[in-house]
Amino acid sequence: MMDLTTSFEDMAISLFIGYKALLISETPVACILKDKKSNKIISIGYNYTNSSLNGTQHAEFIAVKRLYEHSKDIDFSNIIMYVTVEPCIMCASFLRQLGIGEVIYGCSNDRFGGNGTVLSVHKDTFLVDKPYKSIGGIARTEAIQLLRNFYIQENESAPVPKIKKNKDIENKLYPPNLFNLTKEEFVDFYGEQRLDILENKEQEITPIPHKAYRLKDLISLKNLQEVPFLEDELGLIDEEQLNEFYDLFYDINDDSTIDFTKAIRKFNNKKRHLTPE
Amino acid sequence: MARKNRTIGSDHVDIENGILYGVIKQIRAKDSESFRSNTASLVNVWCCQIQPSQTQLLAAAIRDHINSKDEVSLVHLKRFLKEEDESGNVFLKAIICSTEYLTTRSEVENFLTLHLHTTISDIYIIEVPKFPASTKEISDDWSEKYWPMSWKGNPNHQFLNSVNFNMKFEREIVSQLIEEYRQSKDFPTSVTIIVKETKNQEGEILAVVRGGNCNNPFEHSIMKGIDFVSKSEQQRRKHSIHETSDPSNYLCHNLWFYVSHEPCVMCSMALVHSRIGRVTFLESSPSSGGLESYYQLGDRDGLNWKFQIWKWIDENDINVINKIYKSPTPINY
Numbered sequence: 048m049m050d051l052t053t054s055f056e057d058m059a060i061s062l063f064i065g066y067k068a069l070l071i072s073e074t075p076v077a078c079i080l081k082d083k084k085s086n087k088i089i090s091i092g093y094n095y096t097n098s099s100l101n102g103t104q105h106a107e108f109i110a111v112k113r114l115y116e117h118s119k120d121i122d123f124s125n126i127i128m129y130v131t132v133e134p135c136i137m138c139a140s141f142l143r144q145l146g147i148g149e150v151i152y153g154c155s156n157d158r159f160g161g162n163g164t165v166l167s168v169h170k171d172t173f174l175v176d177k178p179y180k181s182i183g184g185i186a187r188t189e190a191i192q193l194l195r196n197f198y199i200q201e202n203e204s205a206p207v208p209k210i211k212k213n214k215d216i217e218n219k220l221y222p223p224n225l226f227n228l229t230k231e232e233f234v235d236f237y238g239e240q241r242l243d244i245l246e247n248k249e250q251e252i253t254p255i256p257h258k259a260y261r262l263k264d265l266i267s268l269k270n271l272q273e274v275p276f277l278e279d280e281l282g283l284i285d286e287e288q289l290n291e292f293y294d295l296f297y298d299i300n301d302d303s304t305i306d307f308t309k310a311i312r313k314f315n316n317k318k319r320h321l322t323p324e
Numbered sequence: 325m326a327r328k329n330r331t332i333g334s335d336h337v338d339i340e341n342g343i344l345y346g347v348i349k350q351i352r353a354k355d356s357e358s359f360r361s362n363t364a365s366l367v368n369v370w371c372c373q374i375q376p377s378q379t380q381l382l383a384a385a386i387r388d389h390i391n392s393k394d395e396v397s398l399v400h401l402k403r404f405l406k407e408e409d410e411s412g413n414v415f416l417k418a419i420i421c422s423t424e425y426l427t428t429r430s431e432v433e434n435f436l437t438l439h440l441h442t443t444i445s446d447i448y449i450i451e452v453p454k455f456p457a458s459t460k461e462i463s464d465d466w467s468e469k470y471w472p473m474s475w476k477g478n479p480n481h482q483f484l485n486s487v488n489f490n491m492k493f494e495r496e497i498v499s500q501l502i503e504e505y506r507q508s509k510d511f512p513t514s515v516t517i518i519v520k521e522t523k524n525q526e527g528e529i530l531a532v533v534r535g536g537n538c539n540n541p542f543e544h545s546i547m548k549g550i551d552f553v554s555k556s557e558q559q560r561r562k563h564s565i566h567e568t569s570d571p572s573n574y575l576c577h578n579l580w581f582y583v584s585h586e587p588c589v590m591c592s593m594a595l596v597h598s599r600i601g602r603v604t605f606l607e608s609s610p611s612s613g614g615l616e617s618y619y620q621l622g623d624r625d626g627l628n629w630k631f632q633i634w635k636w637i638d639e640n641d642i643n644v645i646n647k648i649y650k651s652p653t654p655i656n657y
Contacts, residue, residue: 101554102575102597103547115542136621137593140614144541144590144656158628161593165626166619168589173618175611175654 049238051185052254052265057081057129058153058186059265060088060274065106065131065193066292067281068093069314075193078106078130079274080114083148089126090114091276106130107138111145113276124148131190133183136161139168143176150181153190155225163227182236184226184252188305189262189296191221196295196314221305223248250303259306261298339481343637345491348604350484351633353620364453364466365625367396368423370432373446374416379404382418385439396422400456400479402472419471423449455479487632490525494604497529497582498636501606502644504534505584512538512651514587516545518553519580521601527580530556538655546583546591550576550598576600584645586613586635588656592621595631602632607645611654 057079064077077093092110096102107130114121123145131153134142139161142150150162150169161168162181170178226233226245233245240256253260271277271284278284294312297305342350374382386403398419405417426432429447436444452471456479457463463475476482497517504515513535519527531552536543553576560573578601586605587595592614595603603622605615614621615633622631636642 099554100557100575101551102599103550103594112542119540135593135597136619136627137590137597140588140590140593140656141541144588158626159593171618173611174589175656 048240048256049236050255051237051252054129054151054185055254055260056265056270058131058151059189059262060271061129061131062153062186062189062193062262063266063271063284063289063292064091064093064274064277064281065190066295067277067284068095068106069193069197071098071281073097075197076106076130076132078110078128080110081127081129083125083127088274091274093281103137105135105138107134107142111141122146127151129185131186131193132156133160133162133164134169135159136166136168139166140174143169143174143179146177147179150179151185152181152183153185154187154194155183155222155227157222164225167227182226182228182232184224184237186262187224188221188251188299192296192311195219199313224251244303251299251305253299253303257301257303259299259301261293262296263293334485337484339484342480342484344484344487344489347636347638348489348494349635349637351616351620351623351635352480353623353625362462364457364470365455366451366470367454368449369396369398369452370420370423370426371448371450372418372420372432372436372444374418374440374444376406376414376416378440378442379416379418381440382420382436385435386420389435389439390421390425394421394425396424396454398422398452400473400476401452402474405472419450419452488525493526494636498606498638498641500532501582501584502641502648504532505645506648508534509649512649512655512657513543514538514545514583514585514657516549516584517582518549518576519582521578521580530579535657538657541588541590541656544588544591544657546581546587546594549581550594553579553598574599580604583657585609585657586616588612589614589619589621590656592619596621596627596629599629600631602634604634604636606636606642608635609655609657612656 061077061079064079065075068077069075074094074096077091079088080090081087082089090110090113092106092108094106095104095109107128125148127149128142128147129151133152133154133156134150135156136159152162155164157164159165162183163169168174169181224244225248230245234242237252238256241252244250244252268284268286268289271289295314297307297309297311300306336345342352383403401419403419406414407417408414420426420432420435426435432447433444450471453466453473457466457473458478460475463473467473497519501515501517515535516533517529518531520530521527531549533545533549533552535545535548538544541547557573576598578599581595581600581603583603583605585607586609588609589612603615608616610617616635621627622633
């Protein structure tokens with residue numbers, strides 16, 4: 048049995064960092080970098096395009112830049128990235144040029160995805176650098192739900208702000224679960240036991256095959272307070288904030304389907320905290 | 325006859341090869357749906373039925389309240405279509421706007437009631453070609469299949485004939501680019517010059533950026549240039565007395581980028597994210613480039629931004645670039 052609990056724990060941390068980015072009006076996409084040997088988090092990143100007025104300041108860049116500022120001589124093949132959303136075409140090329148060891152992501156990036164959804168920059172053989180391994184689908188619905196909480200707001204920095212009409216995110220369905228993986232690649236990472244999910248595209252990956260999970264059980268306040276750079280850069284974390292974060296998401300059932308019976312909340316931009324439905 | 329001559333092009337335009345002034349070559353997606361495909365990519369639009377007497381009012385309302393705001397351009401379509409019912413009464417079908425601009429039926433109803441001063445009940449969605457057709461034959465075919473199109477000639481030919489460069493300005497920038505590149509002759513790097521258009525196809529130089537060693541993606545001159553523009557804008561906003569920020573100062577909105585080498589995939593996509601107006605590069609990067617060599621970023625349907633891509637093909641200039649430094653191995657610029 049392939050137990051993916053630690054991957055989910057790592058992704059849950061990235062999701063929470065994404066939530067902290069949302070609190071400072073950034074697109075909630077975030078990542079952590081883990082050293083494969085020490086198994087420690089060595090950097091974090093979150094979208095920073097609005098604050099910086101720079102459209103290239105994606106989570107992946109922020110996380111890597113931090114390491115570079117320390118040392119120009121880093122072996123990226125020993126580093127694994129957990130990012131909530133599939134890297135865009137720009138970031139996919141960036142990570143490939145660095146020689147990143149592995150990328151694990153949550154949901155697909157339907158508009159700009161460079162790891163298989165729009166283009167396959169991570170592995171197209173005509174490009175010069177060595178391809179890298181990329182796996183999607185860990186905590187996918189949570190990554191999507193976090194993004195939806197951002198997109199219901201209006202992007203005030205765009206030249207002509209668009210008025211968003213569809214704010215009904217509680218009742219929105221999720222797109223089919225596509226993995227951008229061959230059957231062999233899927234089995235290699237997720238194991239035979241989860242093959243039904245690759246085939247029917249309607250279910251979600253769970254830490255233990257066919258066993259329910261919720262984010263709440265994956266990370267604690269203490270875990271998050273230990274994440275380097277997080278509180279320093281994005282502010283202190285308390286139980287109340289963590290609970291507000293948990294309340295944004297549906298849980299996943301034993302049969303790998305989404306538990307839509309749970310009442311979730313949505314993020315309120317104006318009040319800077321959550322409002323009940 | 326005069327009209328026909330115009331479609332052949334002015335002296336400085338080589339329509340067949342997409343080359344202007346003999347040295348500026350247009351780079352386009354080979355399979356860009358917007359220009360070449362025979363299969364129409366479709367878009368949903370709101371359609372309604374009105375009386376012939378209401379045509380003027382509706383045309384004015386569309387002109388004043390829709391055309392500048394609807395992000396889906398429908399100028400390649402005829403707006404009105406005359407039809408007759410069984411008893412010989414003439415009525416008109418009209419395209420109002422895309423379903424992206426007005427998203428619900430009630431919004432369309434309100435729009436029509438407001439401007440026609442009466443309630444229109446025949447409102448529905450139809451699919452029409454999203455882009456103009458590339459040939460007269462395809463245009464006729466689509467008119468038959470979907471909705472009457474207005475044929476104004478090959479859209480890219482029209483575009484090429486409409487573009488003007490100030491060649492004195494262009495040559496000055498290219499010379500400066502090459503001089504700057506001369507400064508870094510020992511390692512693979514690129515130079516970027518960023519220009520904000522002023523008037524008469526001229527511009528003001530915002531940044532001249534020499535990259536570091538291209539083996540480090542942070543050192544690419546385009547990434548450094550984008551960073552420079554954002555930092556200047558941060559400073560400007562910090563020191564600006566008035567709170568109101570100029571809405572056109574958004575990312576690198578509509579700026580012109582001049583680059584010594586075809587940018588890598590990362591930098592090409594960074595230009596898309598930064599919403600630039602156009603890019604001109606000199607030397608191609610056949611193993612790594614993201615504009616001409618692979619993917620045609622910047623001229624790709626589906627990404628949320630497109631820009632003009634030009635390649636400076638003056639052989640003398642390209643030779644100078646390659647004499648200064650030519651990487652022995654494939655490299656991401």
